[in-house]
Amino acid sequence: xxxxxxxxxVRFGDRIALHPLTLTLRxxxxxxxxxxxxxKTTFARLxxxxxxxxxxSVTVNGLDxxxxxxxxxxxxGFIFQNPQNQLILPIVSEDIALGLKxxxxxxxxxxxxxxxxxxxxxxxxxxxxxxHELSGGELQLAALAxxxxxxxxxxxMDEPTNQLDIRxxxxxxxxxDGLDEHVIVISHDLDLIADFDRVLLFHEGRLCGxxxxxxxxxxxxxxAA
Amino acid sequence: MKTLYVDGNTALHRLSPRVxxxxxxxxxxxxxxxxxxLALGTALALAIYLYAxxxxxxxxxxxxxxxxxxxxxxxxxxxxxxxxxxEATVALxxxxxxxxxxxxxxxxxxxxxFIEVATEAARPLERMGLVNxxxxxxxxxxxxxxxxxxxxxxxxxxxxxxxxxxxxxxLTVVVPLIILTLKSADEVAGAxxxxxxxxxxA
Numbered sequence: 426x427x428x429x430x431x432x433x434x435v436r437f438g439d440r441i442a443l444h445p446l447t448l449t450l451r452x453x454x455x456x457x458x459x460x461x462x463x464x465k466t467t468f469a470r471l472x473x474x475x476x477x478x479x480x481x482s483v484t485v486n487g488l489d490x491x492x493x494x495x496x497x498x499x500x501x502g503f504i505f506q507n508p509q510n511q512l513i514l515p516i517v518s519e520d521i522a523l524g525l526k527x528x529x530x531x532x533x534x535x536x537x538x539x540x541x542x543x544x545x546x547x548x549x550x551x552x553x554x555x556x557h558e559l560s561g562g563e564l565q566l567a568a569l570a571x572x573x574x575x576x577x578x579x580x581x582m583d584e585p586t587n588q589l590d591i592r593x594x595x596x597x598x599x600x601x602d603g604l605d606e607h608v609i610v611i612s613h614d615l616d617l618i619a620d621f622d623r624v625l626l627f628h629e630g631r632l633c634g635x636x637x638x639x640x641x642x643x644x645x646x647x648x649a650a
Numbered sequence: 651m652k653t654l655y656v657d658g659n660t661a662l663h664r665l666s667p668r669v670x671x672x673x674x675x676x677x678x679x680x681x682x683x684x685x686x687x688l689a690l691g692t693a694l695a696l697a698i699y700l701y702a703x704x705x706x707x708x709x710x711x712x713x714x715x716x717x718x719x720x721x722x723x724x725x726x727x728x729x730x731x732x733x734x735x736x737e738a739t740v741a742l743x744x745x746x747x748x749x750x751x752x753x754x755x756x757x758x759x760x761x762x763x764f765i766e767v768a769t770e771a772a773r774p775l776e777r778m779g780l781v782n783x784x785x786x787x788x789x790x791x792x793x794x795x796x797x798x799x800x801x802x803x804x805x806x807x808x809x810x811x812x813x814x815x816x817x818x819x820x821l822t823v824v825v826p827l828i829i830l831t832l833k834s835a836d837e838v839a840g841a842x843x844x845x846x847x848x849x850x851x852a
Contacts, residue, residue, distance in 0.1 A: 473844060475840065475843060475844060495846065498843070498844065498845075498846040499846055502844070502845070503844040503845075505837060505840065505841060505844070507837060510834055510837035510838050510840075510841055511841045512841075513792075513795070513838060513841060513842060513845075513847070514761050514762055514791070514795065515652065515653030515655070515761060515795060515798075516653065516655070516760060516761075516762075519760055519761065519762040522762065523762065523765075523847060524845050524846075524847060527784055553657075555652070555653055557652045557653075571845065572844075572845060575845070575846065
C-alpha cells in the first residue's frame, strides 16, 4: 500500500476542513484520532476519493483520486459509521452479491464468492437474514463482508465500534486484527488502536501528531483536556 | 432497513420475477379495459385468494395494506361525491385488485430480483443510448428498499412526539420525516459510490 498526500487541502466554502497536508502512508494498521469536527473523516474520505482535494493531490498505489477515481474506489473500500446505510439491500447475501454484479462474473461465481466472504467472517448463518434483524456486531461484520467481497487492497473504517457493547467491540477488534488487508481506522475507541503501527492525530483541521499509539493517545488527552 | 419480502415457498415465490411483473402489468391494463362489476368482483376474489396464500398471517397482511387502503377509500369516496355510486364501485374494485396483486408480487420477489428484471427491461433503451440500464434497475430497487424505511422513520418521529407529549400535526411530522429520509438517502448514495456499485458495466 502506498497512499501519498501532496500538499492536499480541503475547503468547504470559506471553511478549511483540512489544512495543507503532505505525508505517505504504508503501514498495515493506521489509526486516526481526534475530537469531533477535527477533520478525521474528511481525511479518510480523501483516500478513496469520496472527498476531492481542493488543492494538492492524493494518490493511492499510484492512482490519482481525481483523475483515476473509479480505479481508486476499487483499491480502497470504505465502511461508514452507520452500517445500516452501508448495506444497500435488505437481505445480507443479496447485498453482498450486489457489489459483484456487472463485473462479468457468472451467477454461480457470484454466489460462491458471496458464500466465501460470509464464511471468512464466520457469518455464513447470516446470509439469508434481514439486515434489520442483525445485532450491532453482526451488522459491522456484514458491512465488512459487503466491502471486502470485491477484494480492495485497503480498508477504511469510520468508527467501527461506535454504539457497540463490550462484547461486540472485542469481536470487531479481533476481526480487524485478523484482516490481511491494510486497514485505516477512525476511532474514538482508544483501545481499538492501541496495537496499531501508526496513529495520526487531528485537531481543528490540522495533522498535529503522527507516531506510535501510546504517544499519540497521550497527546490527544492533553488536547482534549 | 426492513424488507417487504417474506420468506416462503408458495407458487408465487417459485414463479419467475419476469413473469410476475409482466403479469402485474398485463392485469393492470386489463382492469382498466373493463367496467363490469362482475368481472372486477371476480378479479378481486382471485386477488384476495392470492394474497391470502402468502405466509403473512391475517394481522400482518392487513397492517401492510392499511396505508393504501385509506388512499383507495379516499379515491372511492371522492368518486362517489363528484360522479356516481357506480364510478365509486368501479374505482374501489379496480384499485383494490391492483393493490392486492402488487402487494403479492412485492412480498414474493426480492429487491435484487426486481433490480435484475428492471435492468433487463431497460436494456433496449440503453442500446438506443437513452439511459444506463443498471442505473434504472438500481433506482427501482432503491425505491422498493426505501418504502419500509420511510415507515420506520415515521414511527421514530411519532414516538418522539408521544415521548414529549406533543400532538401529531402534519407539519411537525412531514418535515422531520423528509429530513430523516433525505439523510439516509444521502448516506446510502455515499455507500453506493464507495462500493463502486455504479461504476460497474452491467
